[in-house]
Each structure stands twice: as structure tokens, then as C-alpha cells.
Amino acid sequence: MKTFFKKHKPLTWFFLILWAIIVLFPFYWMVLTSLKEYGAYNAEYTPTFFTLSPTIENYIEAFTAVDLGRYLINTVIFTVITTALMIFVTILAAFAFARLQFSGKNILFTLFLALMMIPGELVVITNFQTITELNLRNTFTGLILPSVTSVFYIYLLRENFAQIPDSLYYAAKVDGTSDWRYLWKVMVPICMPTVVTITILKVIECWNLYIWPSLITDDPKYFLVSNGIQEIRESGFGRANIPAMMAAVVVISIPLIVLFLVYRKQIMSGVVRGGTKG
Template sequence: MKLKFSRTLIYLFLFMGAALMVLPFYWMISGAFKTSAEITQFPPVWLPASFNLDNFKFALETAPFATYFINSVIVTICCLVCCGFTTILAAFAFSRLQFPGRDLLFSLLLALMMIPFEMLIITNYRTIVAWGIHDTIIALIIPFTSSIFYTYILRNFFASIPDSLYQAARIDGCSNWKYLWKIMVPMAKPSLVTITLLNAIACWNSFLWPMLATNSPAVRTLPFGLYAFVTEGGAKTERMMAAAAIVVIPMILLFLFARKYIVNGVARGGLKG
């Protein structure tokens, strides 16, 4: 009886925590369909009287969200490809290749994880200005072409693969390049899926760097475009919620479909090695 009561209490707390997490997203999405009177009504209206699309229409007409969306997709895909390639190569080098100072270099890289990205903003900004790529799509991609954290996750997974497999492949004449792409990468699919999903969410939601690296609307991404819309489109809450829903819904759907892979990949990659 006591065990059943404890379990019920645990589920109750979990349900309350989940409700607190979901409530802001529900309020945002429902508010996107409300009128000005409904959004300010007290007590609050939890469901709009009718699901009209006027707020979404106003947002799409006021700001070029289609352009922002395309830019976000381009930047996210390019970052995923580049970061995935560099992460795989770095993880293989630190887990399988023997070279002087390997462990020391990897420890120094892990120490760099303690440095916030905001501390590198000025250096990165001066670099893209010196290269003449300020206010371009390329400027949004370059700082995110590698990641120490993702390298750490994948390196730990690679290190968990038995050395005997690598030695047997080398004896059979398999090159390091072929062993990496034919054997290790397929085996590391769970971790690679996790890295890809986490990187996609991070790139899609990036705000500070696009705000500094771009000026013109033609190269804005969705988060910075949302900020510009709030500034230029007025302070009506229902319209801001519609614009926010356009930005957030793709990532919510991605997370709902892929949450299992994120949790499993981090657990498998972060606890081994």
C-alpha cells in the first residue's frame, strides 16, 4: 500500500512538472488564433471562439517569414553537414589514432567547453568582417562547423567499440578511412542521430550570432526575423504569438518525433569511454 502511494505521488509530481512545461507552448499556440479581445480577457480564455488565421496572415504579410524560413533551413542543413563531417573525423582521431599529445589535446579541448560562446563573439565578428563575409549566409554557418561537445559524445561511443575489431580490419588491409565510414559510422548511428538532432535545434534557435552577423532582411533567420517583427509589426500579443508559433512549431514537431533518439544517444555516448 505504501509503495503504491509513493508511486502515485511520484506520478503526480511528474504530471505537474509536465503541465508547467507544456502550458507556455499551449498558451502561445492557442493565443495565435485568438482575437485582441480574447487575448486580454480576464479570466483567461483557454480556447479561442474560432480558429481564424488572421494573425498568421498578418505576420506573413508584414514580414518575409518565407525568406526567413528558407534561410534557416539552408543554414541548419549546412551546419549539420559540416559539423557532422568534422565531428566524425575528430572523434575517430581521438579514439583510434595514436599520435603524440592526443590525450592532452583532447583534455584541452574539453576545457574549452567551459568558455561560453558569448566570449568569442567579438573575435568571430572581427574575423567575418576581415574576411568580407559580413551580412551573408556563410557568416551564419562558419562558427557552427565544429563542436567539442558533439566530438566528446561521438568519441566516447567510438572508444567503446573493441580495439580487436579495428586491429582485425587493419590486418585485412582496411584503411583508416574505409574502416571509419564502412564500420564505425554505421555502428554509431544512434549517437549520430542524437548529434544531428541536437545540432539542428541549436542552429534553428540561434539568435545572438545572426543578430550580430546580419543586417539585411534577405539573410535573416527565423529567430532574428521574429525579433524584427516584434519591433516593426507592433506590440499586439496575438500577432506576436502567431509569429512565434511559426518559428517554434517546426522544432516542437522535430523534438516530439525524435526525443527517444536524443535521450538514448546522450546516455550511450556520455556514460562510456
Template structure:
């Protein structure tokens, strides 16, 4: 009886917390399917839509170049994540398995970079990109984001969990470092790599400060910049339901990504050892 009572209390508290967390998303979707006149006529907010409509979604794509912002974000996210994976995987492999002079000192210096405030890095990157005349270009958007000390550290620790005897045996058999990396280390560390990939995609999709700083041309705006531009030009303030429709469209890809790969994310985060 005590266990049942405890479980009831736990699930009740979890249900209340879930409602609190999910309510903003429900309100966002609810507002997006209300008509402009219906929304403005509500002196007391209603928790259901009596006459749902998709007109706001049409307005969100026609009143502003939201599709262009969406395409730019996809390009930015895919290219940045792909380049980052190459840099992170090769760097983690070098620090985990290769022997070279000053490796430990260099890795310690890498880790020390995590102590530098992000604002200082943004200032340095802004000056560098500006001096290279790369403002308002995809290269200027992408290059400062193609590496991450934290992801290198995370994957290095995962690589080091793989027994070194396997690496030595592969070298005796004449296996090259690249072949060993792609045939052994990457498959074993797949959960962690998938987790890093998803986290980077979310980071790129939600990126705001750097794209806002380095671009003032609408042709290179990302969805985060686009939403801010919509709000500032008066459209979002006047037509809140259409603004919410735009936010829903932008949020859906990340929600789907998490739902599809949630098991991989949890496996990659919780993975503490190597089998076999």
C-alpha cells in the same frame, strides 16, 4: 496499499508539473487563434477561444517576410549541421583510433577550449569574419558554427567504447580507415550521432546572438532575428495574436523533430556501452 498511494502521489505531482511546463505553450497557441479584436477586448484573460481563427497566421506571413526568414533558417541549419557532422566525425575518429605525435596534448588543448567563455569566442569570431569581409553572408553565419569541442569529445568517447581488436582485425584484412569508419564505427555509434545532429539542429534553429551580431541585412535574417525585428518595428507589440502565430510556426518544427526522434535522443544520451 502503500505502493498505490505512493504512485498516486507521484503521478499527481508529475501531472501538476506537466501542466506548469506545458501551459505557456498552450497559452501561445490559444492566443494565436484569437482575433485581434477579441484579444484586446478581454479584460480578464479567457482560457478558451470562442471564435478561433487562422487569420493571424496569414497576417504573420504577409505583414513581414517570415517565409524568407524561415527559408534562411533552414539553409543555415542544414548546411551548418552537415558540415559540423563531417568535422566532428573525422576529428573523433582521429582522436579515438589514429596514433600520431602529440595526440593526447592536442586533445587536452581542445578540451581546455571549453573553459573559455562563449562571449570571448563571439568577439574573436566577429573580428575575424569582419576582417574577411564576410558580414551579411551565409558563409559568415555558418563557418564559426561548424565545429564543437563538446560533440567531438562525446563522439570520441563513444568510438573508444568499440573494441580496438575490431579495428586491428580490419586493418589486417586490408580495410582502409575510411571504410572502417563508415562500415563499422558510424553504424555502431548511430544513436550518439543522431543525438548530436538533433542537438545541433536545435542549436542552429534557436541561434540568436551570433546572427544578430553578424547580419544587419534582412535578406540574411533567421527566424530568431525576424521575431525580434517584428517586435521592434511595432507589429508585434500592436498585434500580439499575430506575433504568437509567428512564434507557433517557428516552434512547430522543433517540437515535431523531438517527438519523432525522442527515442533516439534518449538512447544516445543514455548509451553507456557497446553490445557484441
């Protein structure tokens, strides 16, 4: 297959360009819709692929119809704290499974991986009941707690840690290095691409979270941007205000797009390292 594409470079470029158009078209449509007037958008019987009268009114509407600025700040606070706690827990758990020796470790890790087979939606009710009984609804603590662990990220980092030679660990122990110091001074720097990858993926996950914030918060003071988008959608005069909602989505998507473009090499490197043995 590789030889075929090398011999037919024009065909390769054709498929690459076609795939890029398919992937990027939703983003183009999102930006285009955000630049259409509310009345003009609702008057369209058939979708148009361009507009001759772009407007930024929808972006103004996105910030005036709801308190989108506050929701952005709430989302940043939620994302930073949740990601930091998750990375700390993930590093410690991965180190324990990869380096420490204790009875039943393999059985425990197998049972731990079995949790990946359970859809996250099935534990939402349990989490909701627990958070409610702890009187943590409408608090950042209630928003954050269910998201500070991830079986998949622990597994990914554990596989990465396991690739570090045992001889390096024994040499460090001979020099009197504690497990704690070895973890943060040796293992984490070596596996930094995977740590960066996990961090970015968790940031994206937190930024896009919708179901849990909708369940655990009904106070606008703790709404995230996902709640704000829904509010904007319902702000139309008898119809969904799609252009303003798309404007909000554009604003919200920009940080994630920039984050991915800046760290795309680290993401690819981390995923490759995490899935490679030896």
C-alpha cells in the same frame, strides 16, 4: 525512492501529471495567445486562460508583416549546411582523438576540453571581427563558419567511439581496411544513435540561433526566422504585436516538435551511450 514510488502509484501519477502540466503550459499559452485578436489581447488587464473568439488573423499577419517565408527558407539552408559540415568535422575529430595515435594527443584533448569552460558569448566579438575582415558579412558563409565545430559534440562522439573494442579495429586492419573505410563502414554505423542525437541537437541549435545572425546580417535577404520574429514583434501599432509573434513562433516550432517526437528514442539512446563507459 524507487520502492516508495512503486508502492504509491497514484502519488507517482499525480506528480507526473503535475510536471507535464508545468512543462506543457508554456506551449498552451503560446498557441492561445496566437489565437487572440490583437486588440483583444492588448485590452486584457488580467491574462485569460481561454478565448471564445479564436482567430487565424495573426498567422496571416506573421507572413504578411514580414517576409517570413523567405526567412524560413534561409533558416532551412543555414541549418542543413551547418549541421552537415558540423557532423563531418565532429566525426573526423572524434575518430582522431579516439583511435589514432600521435604524440601529445592526451594533452591536446585536455586543452580542447578546456575550451568548454569558455562561454560562447566571449568569442562572439572575435568571430565578428574575423568575419568582417574577411568581407563575409551578409553572406551564408559568414553565418555558417563559426558554427561548424562543437567541443561538446566532439567529446560526446569521441567517448562513444572509444567504447568500440580495439580488437575490431585490429581485425579490420588485418583485412586490409583503411582507417577511412573503417570509420565510415564500422564506427559510424555502430554509433549511429549518437550521431543522430548530435544531428538533431545541432538542428535545434541552428534553428533557434539569434545573437549571431543579428550581428552578422543587416540585409533582409539573409535574415533567419529569429530575425523575423523580432520584426513581427515590432510591427504593432505603438505596442509589441505579441499575438502575431506567437503565431510565428508556433509555425517555427512545429518542425522542431515533429523532429523530436519522431527521433526521441534515438536521442535518449544516443545520450545514454555517449555517457556510458565500457
